[in-house]
Amino acid sequence: xxxxxxxxxxxxxxxxxxxxxxxxxxxxxxxxxxxxxxxxxxxxxxxxxxxxxxxxxxxxxxxxxxxxxxxxxxxxxxxxxxxxxxxxxxxxxxxxxxxxxxxxxxxxxxxxxxxxxxxxxxxxxxxxxxxxxxxxxxxxxxxxxxxxxxxxxxxxxxxxxxxxxxxxxxxxxxxxxxxxxxxxxxxxxxxxxxxxxxxxxxxxxxxxxxxxxxxxxxxxxxxxxxxxxxxxxxxxxxxxxxxxxxxxxxxxxxxxxxx
Amino acid sequence: xxxxxxxxxxxxxxxxxxxxxxxxxxxxxxxxxxxxxxxxxxxxxxxxxxxxxxxxxxxxxxxxxxxxxxxxxxxxxxxxxxxxxxxxxxxxxxxxxxxxxxxxxxxxxxxxxxxxxxxxxxxxxxxxxxxxxxxxxxxxxxxxxxxxxxxxxxxxxxxxxxxxxxxxxxxxxxxxxxxxxxxxxxxxxxxxxxxxxxxxxxxxxxxxxxxxxxxxxxxxxxxxxxxxxxxxxxxxxxxxxxxxxxxxxxxxxxxxxxxxxxxxxxxxxxxxxxxxxxxxxxxxxxxxxxxxxxxxxxxxxxxxxxxxxxxxxxxxxxxxxxxxxxxxxxxxxxxxxxxxxxxxxxx
Amino acid sequence: xxxxxxxxxxxxxxxxxxxxxxxxxxxxxxxxxxxxxxxxxxxxxxxxxxxxxxxxxxxxxxxxxxxxxxxxxxxxxxxxxxxxxxxxxxxxxxxxxxxxxxxxxxxxxxxxxxxxxxxxxxxxxxxxxxxxxxxxxxxxxxxxxxxxxxxxxxxxxxxxxxxxxxxxxxxxxxxxxxxxxxxxxxxxxxxxxxxxxxxxxxxxxxxxxxxxxxxxxxxxxxxxxxxxxxxxxxxxxxxxxxxxxxxxxxxxxxxxxxxxxxxxxxxxxxxxxxxxxxxxxxxxxxxxxxxxxxxxxxxxxxxxxxxxxxxxxxxxxxxxxxxxxxxxxxxxxxxxxxxxxxxxx
Numbered sequence: 001x002x003x004x005x006x007x008x009x010x011x012x013x014x015x016x017x018x019x020x021x022x023x024x025x026x027x028x029x030x031x032x033x034x035x036x037x038x039x040x041x042x043x044x045x046x047x048x049x050x051x052x053x054x055x056x057x058x059x060x061x062x063x064x065x066x067x068x069x070x071x072x073x074x075x076x077x078x079x080x081x082x083x084x085x086x087x088x089x090x091x092x093x094x095x096x097x098x099x100x101x102x103x104x105x106x107x108x109x110x111x112x113x114x115x116x117x118x119x120x121x122x123x124x125x126x127x128x129x130x131x132x133x134x135x136x137x138x139x140x141x142x143x144x145x146x147x148x149x150x151x152x153x154x155x156x157x158x159x160x161x162x163x164x165x166x167x168x169x170x171x172x173x174x175x176x177x178x179x180x181x182x183x184x185x186x187x188x189x190x191x192x193x194x195x196x197x198x199x200x201x202x203x204x205x206x207x208x209x210x211x212x213x214x215x216x217x218x219x220x221x222x223x224x225x226x227x228x229x230x231x232x233x234x235x236x237x238x239x240x241x242x243x244x245x246x247x248x249x250x251x252x253x254x255x256x257x258x259x
Numbered sequence: 260x261x262x263x264x265x266x267x268x269x270x271x272x273x274x275x276x277x278x279x280x281x282x283x284x285x286x287x288x289x290x291x292x293x294x295x296x297x298x299x300x301x302x303x304x305x306x307x308x309x310x311x312x313x314x315x316x317x318x319x320x321x322x323x324x325x326x327x328x329x330x331x332x333x334x335x336x337x338x339x340x341x342x343x344x345x346x347x348x349x350x351x352x353x354x355x356x357x358x359x360x361x362x363x364x365x366x367x368x369x370x371x372x373x374x375x376x377x378x379x380x381x382x383x384x385x386x387x388x389x390x391x392x393x394x395x396x397x398x399x400x401x402x403x404x405x406x407x408x409x410x411x412x413x414x415x416x417x418x419x420x421x422x423x424x425x426x427x428x429x430x431x432x433x434x435x436x437x438x439x440x441x442x443x444x445x446x447x448x449x450x451x452x453x454x455x456x457x458x459x460x461x462x463x464x465x466x467x468x469x470x471x472x473x474x475x476x477x478x479x480x481x482x483x484x485x486x487x488x489x490x491x492x493x494x495x496x497x498x499x500x501x502x503x504x505x506x507x508x509x510x511x512x513x514x515x516x517x518x519x520x521x522x523x524x525x526x527x528x529x530x531x532x533x534x535x536x537x538x539x540x541x542x543x544x545x546x547x548x549x550x551x552x553x554x555x556x557x558x559x560x561x562x563x564x565x566x567x568x569x570x571x572x573x574x575x576x577x578x579x580x581x582x583x584x585x586x587x588x589x590x591x592x593x594x595x596x597x598x599x600x601x602x603x604x605x606x
Numbered sequence: 607x608x609x610x611x612x613x614x615x616x617x618x619x620x621x622x623x624x625x626x627x628x629x630x631x632x633x634x635x636x637x638x639x640x641x642x643x644x645x646x647x648x649x650x651x652x653x654x655x656x657x658x659x660x661x662x663x664x665x666x667x668x669x670x671x672x673x674x675x676x677x678x679x680x681x682x683x684x685x686x687x688x689x690x691x692x693x694x695x696x697x698x699x700x701x702x703x704x705x706x707x708x709x710x711x712x713x714x715x716x717x718x719x720x721x722x723x724x725x726x727x728x729x730x731x732x733x734x735x736x737x738x739x740x741x742x743x744x745x746x747x748x749x750x751x752x753x754x755x756x757x758x759x760x761x762x763x764x765x766x767x768x769x770x771x772x773x774x775x776x777x778x779x780x781x782x783x784x785x786x787x788x789x790x791x792x793x794x795x796x797x798x799x800x801x802x803x804x805x806x807x808x809x810x811x812x813x814x815x816x817x818x819x820x821x822x823x824x825x826x827x828x829x830x831x832x833x834x835x836x837x838x839x840x841x842x843x844x845x846x847x848x849x850x851x852x853x854x855x856x857x858x859x860x861x862x863x864x865x866x867x868x869x870x871x872x873x874x875x876x877x878x879x880x881x882x883x884x885x886x887x888x889x890x891x892x893x894x895x896x897x898x899x900x901x902x903x904x905x906x907x908x909x910x911x912x913x914x915x916x917x918x919x920x921x922x923x924x925x926x927x928x929x930x931x932x933x934x935x936x937x938x939x940x941x942x943x944x945x946x947x948x949x950x951x
Contacts, residue, residue, distance in 0.1 A: 062488060083491035098489035102482035102549035103475070111479055112490030114472050125472035311838065318837030326830050424690050429661020431825065431854050433879045440861040520825055520858040522879065525661060526691045526851070527826045571834040574817055 019068030046229035061085035089175030292543035336505030344548030352419035354528025357513030362523025375436035390510020465553035481548030660688030671898030695722035756895035762801025786852030828855025
């Protein structure tokens with residue numbers, strides 16, 4: 001544990017050190033060390049099978065790593081559930097957006113953190129639907145996401161609208177870190193650019209942002225630092241300024257060697 | 260959360276969509292399964308009353324409600340279970356085993372001279388506990404042994420039914436409190452105490468399903484289990500609660516059945532799980548999870564027992580019962596599919 | 607689903623039977639042999655009793671009688687099989703076939719359907735396994751060693767008599783009655799109903815059967831049927847409950863509606879619960895069979911037939927055991943004697 005070569009622990013708001021994860025005989029991740037600072041946007045890139053999704057799930061508490069440590073504000077965490085991670089202020093947008101298709105927008109936004117009515121009924125879990133509707137509306141509209149009539153289930157929204165709701169949710173709740181796994185999925189060019197604006201705004205607010213994407217131009221445009229995974233291992237961790245489209249692609253595919 | 264609005268981009272919001280999905284009043288009406296079911300129910304009552312005017316009487320309605328009470332209880336439980344994406348096939352045999360164990364308990368107490376009232380209360384508690392135990396076993400099989408609910412609850416179905424036979428050696432278990440049978444006598448019009456209790460439970464269950472966190476989590480897990488995980492919900496814990504609920508309600512149904520027969524029987528609940536499933540499907544619950552309304556289930560289960568009584572009173576071959584139920588299920592599923600089709604938009 | 611339960615109970619039954627065999631062997635060794643002198647007579651025999659619903663106390667009592675007779679005969683083991691709860695050919699046929707495949711020395715069978723089980727009986731005969739039918743029969747009795755039954759038609763007729771007496775039947779008046787059965791095809795049910803109807807037609811034309819219903823071996827179904835009859839036919843004067851589940855359902859229905867004594871209830875089979883209810887006045891009369899005697903005679907007949915090398919001498923092809931009518935006036939001793947002994951094991 002003491003030979004960790006990373007910089008001083010308190011520099012990163014959220015980091016993992018030497019994490020490994022295998023599924024049976026398949027090694028998904030090996031010795032991966034990655035951190036994000038407050039107000040920093042880190043791009044996480046890699047080919048299919050590089051281990052990005054696994055890393056995201058470890059960062060978000062869905063899975064536990066087989067080895068290595070997870071640290072928040074320099075303190076080691078033993079995440080056993082997504083609930084703990086969320087409580088700590090770390091929000092994640094998953095690749096399949098993680099919405100409940102049969103629930104309405106407000107229900108999804110408040111999923112897991114419902115507001116209850118006051119009094120004894122509230123203790124039993126009775127929901128203050130009006131309040132949640134109102135707040136969800138307000139925050140999503142403020143994010144530029146116009147939500148249709150709120151009793152309808154999100155399955156009735158278009159793919160892009162669903163994605164927007166999911167992003168809006170993550171952004172609204174995040175206090176320390178926001179992890180966005182392929183947030184521009186299902187979005188047209190204009191909406192994708194809005195997402196990049198969202199990322200910039202989050203950075204400005206002081207959140208740590210981990211941005212996973214296949215669209216290299218987006219990564220180059222909005223990140224401060226890029227981490228490249230290949231076959232479960234970290235091959236490069238360097239400021240964005242050191243990359244261009246070709247070199248980034250080359251690092252991902254392995255044409256350009258690791259550092 | 261309101262303090263967290265982080266950005267104000269300059270783009271216009273997405274244009275709002277129309278107020279309703281359906282093109283006209285008729286389509287909108289059919290979108291509400293419960294409303295349709297109420298019409299069907301009224302239609303049936305009218306039809307049976309035309310065939311035999313004796314059908315339209317407090318006595319017959321009382322019979323319908325007596326039959327309805329235990330089915331409603333397990334249908335309520337099944338509603339939660341199926342909406343959560345699972346299924347509980349063990350409820351029928353839980354009625355049997357919980358009724359049998361309670362019967363033995365009450366028999367022992369009556370022989371020992373315990374008062375009827377106390378015996379009945381203890382019997383109800385015992386029945387409930389047995390049901391909860393079955394629910395616990397189901398949850399453990401699903402959560403820990405990772406069995407799919409169909410298989411897990413099929414196993415408990417067999418175990419429960421087999422256990423009941425072993426304990427009773429096949430015969431009914433009587434000798435309970437002699438005044439127990441009075442509880443199944445209607446006290447207010449066609450309503451007996453157990454029926455009134457079931458109605459109250461149904462209302463409470465509906466409230467929890469549609470207005471409380473417990474219900475919302477149930478829908479979320481059924482709609483997309485990962486969404487619940489992603490939101491920090493403890494899915495395992497919720498699944499445990501759902502199956503405990505289903506088992507507990509089946510246990511109560513076992514007690515209600517005991518009161519109807521004033522004895523426990525190793526065959527009285529067998530096959531009832533199919534009634535529970537029929538009731539929820541007719542009521543609009545989707546067997547793939549995430550969709551359903553408690554009111555639909557309640558009316559659906561009421562329709563089932565109305566058909567049974569109606570056919571008997573009309574002196575029609577009771578085998579038509581299965582045909583009618585099959586038609587109702589097919590109609591309900593068709594309606595649901597059509598409804599789903601109008602809702603879906605291209606993404 | 608039923609198959610699943612069936613397998614569990616079958617497995618349990620087989621292992622229990624093996625335990626029985628084990629205990630039977632050990633006790634046989636310590637008892638002095640009481641039967642015939644030749645070595646052939648001492649060959650251990652295994653006869654299997656396949657019934658409709660193995661949990662039904664009627665069949666349990668039959669098993670009791672059979673097992674006791676087997677012990678008395680010496681070196682005879684009775685195995686007991688049947689679907690745990692369902693009285694139907696669909697569940698019985700696979701069991702019979704399974705048993706036949708194990709080549710028992712003899713088969714005692716209570717067929718659940720006279721047509722459907724014919725093939726199994728023919729198969730047994732072809733495999734040279736002697737068959738004794740109990741309780742109900744198949745249509746072709748030519749290959750059957752013996753058929754022992756209670757007289758169901760007589761039982762039905764006696765039920766009619768008991769009902770008429772209870773009603774205080776007066777010629778010229780009409781009475782409405784209903785009949786609850788478990789199955790539309792089991793010969794036990796159909797024979798009893800036939801005897802009932804025939805007797806009514808012959809001696810009590812004023813009694814009309816307004817409706818019949820089936821419980822499919824589920825007392826709750828019976829209860830539901832009868833509740834509805836009592837409401838739909840306010841003038842209903844009597845109910846004939848042809849089997850145990852209808853008895854259970856009817857008793858509860860009458861008590862719930864406060865019609866005990868006002869609607870005369872005639873039941874069949876002296877289950878302990880029925881006898882208790884008879885004492886309480888819920889039943890007006892019970893038609894009691896002698897299932898233990900049937901089991902005993904079945905074992906006797908089969909053992910005799912097998913040990914005599916297949917000779918039918920001294921074996922009656924058809925034995926009909928009389929029914930006993932139990933009423934409130936029956937003596938306590940007689941009531942206890944007639945009550946079907948439930949299995950102690």
